[in-house]
Amino acid sequence: MDEQFLHYIWKFQKFEQNELKLTDNQTLKVFYPGNHNQDSGPDFEEARIKIDSIEWAGQVEIHLHSSDWNHHNHQHDPAYKNVILHVVWKHDKGIQLNGTPIPTLELKSIVSPTLLEKYKKHIQSTQEILCANQLLAVSPLPKTSMLDRTMVERLEEKADRIFDHLKNNRSDWEDATYRTLAANFGFSTNKEAFVRLTELLPFAKLKKALQNKLSTEALLFGQAGFLNEENDEYQGALKSEFQFLQNKYHLPDMMVKPQWKFGKLRPANFPSVRLAQLAALLHHQPKLFTILTQTEGIKELKTLLCPVLSEYWQTHYDFGKGRKKIINHFGQTTFENILINTVAPLLAAYARHTANPIYMDRAIELLESLSAESNRITKKWDEIGLESKTAFDSQALIQLFKNYCQKRRCLQCNIGVEILNR
Incomplete structure (x- = not known):
């Protein structure tokens, strides 16, 4: 038993409602269970109920046991002073609020054992995606609405990280762009190393050298620890x-x-x-954030974000190690990765900063116009019948897998709720 399941039971009123009785034997009628609160504070807001002959409007708090109210220190939190009903799985202790007993509903005896068993069987599955065997039977609407929701969540989470940068750099958007871009260039394998590099080489110092390609590469490769040797003349320079x-x-x-x-x-x-690609891009566009917020078309962005690499890196993949063929620009995959993981999040963050939804619309339109990513997570969804067609889809499915499937948050997922509601 967990509180996630109790929230589901209360939200969808999945219990016997005829002649409901509170723990003190008062009658209860539920007109509206309230709006599910995902932030701090009581679990449901703006609920409407009737206790005996008196109607109440306010908040509902849910716990496994009545005593959890005190264990969570709600008795000292003013955010809980308007709670009108305490919903618990098991009533083990009378709780008072401002000297008055809190009306309490115990669910244990009024929830169907069949529903409880169904939930246990579902949540205890060993599959990474718990709904894998039932996904094809789910109607399109819950899938679509859930992907819309997780896509916005993903953009908002990435925007939060950008705002963390802004808090520490006196709201310097160019610096935040540099840090976001660098972390993106590291992918998952070298992300931490790129983050560390931006800490040791702040944009305020790097930007002084961006007019010179050699100086830009020297600062990035030098601070990254790549210049302790001299494998060839260029590394020596x-x-x-x-x-x-x-x-x-x-x-x-x-x-x-x-x-x-x-x-x-x-x-x-x-x-x-x-690192060579990052140096080329920063040298080519020293005011990258300004460019990104002022440019809309993908063709224009490709021209701006795919600069020619320096001559040395067109023929090398490490110092002293040549390429078999000349590569003079970014590949399509690198370009799309920048759009997905740098440009779209920056636009989402700027939309919040300016309170102008047009930038969020541009971020979403950008993702909808790009091909879907192919990785370990998207392949899992493909295998069970939920295919990604655009980057919007693949980003939404990555978020769904990481924030819901892996955390077993099925009852906060539209797809999981439909399956359990059958």
């Missing part, structure tokens, strides 16, 4: 430039190369290649 800039800008200790992961990566995804 970067090393000399970095030593000069390191003293000029009073840079802190740099990273060491072993902090970067090369294992199991294709050469095109080596961190050395990603």
Whole structure:
């Protein structure tokens, strides 16, 4: 038994409602269970009930046991002073609010054992996606509405991380763009290393060198710990430039190369290649945030976000290690990754900052116009019949898997609720 299940029972009134009695034997009639509150405070708001002959409007709090009210310190929290009903699985202790007993409804004896058994069987499945065997039977509306919801959630979560940057950099949007972009270039394998690099090389210092491509590469590769050797003439030139800039800008200790992961990566995804791409983009667009918020079309964005790599990195994938063929620009996958994981979140964050929904609309339109991502998570959904057609779909399904399926939050998912409601 868990509170998630109790919330579901109360929200959808999944209990015997004829002649409802409270623990003190008063009669109860529920007109409206209230709006489910996902934030702090009581679990349901604006509920309407009738106790004996008196109608009440207010909040409803739900617990496994009545005594949890005190265990959670609600008796000292003014946010709970308007609770009109305490709904519990088991009533084990009388609770008072401002010296008056809180009306309490015990669910244990009025919920169908069949429903409880069905939920237990569902939630205890060993499958990663619990509804895998029943998904095809679910009607389209719950699926569509859930994907719309998780897509917005994902953009909002990414926007939250951007606002964390803004809190620490005096609302410098260019710096926040730099940090978001760098973390994106690391993908999952080298994300932490790129984040660490932006901490050791703040944008305020890097931007002073962005007019010069050699200086830009020297700062990024030097602080990343790639210039302790001289495998060839170009690495030596970067090393000399970095030593000069390191003293000029009073840079802190740099990273060491072993902090970067090369294992199991294709050469095109080596961190050395990603650093070269990041350097090329920042040199090409030193005011990247301004460009992103002022440019709408994907064709225009591709022109702006796919600069030509420096001559050395067109023929190398690491220092002293040549490529078999010349690569002079970003690939389509890299470009779309920037749009999905940097541009769309920045637009969502700016929509909140400016209170202008047009930027959120642009973020969503951007995702709807891009091809779906193909990764471990999207392949799981494909296998059970929920195929991604656009990046909007794949991002929504990634969020659904991570924030609902893996956390067993089926009763907060429209799909899970439909399955259990049958």
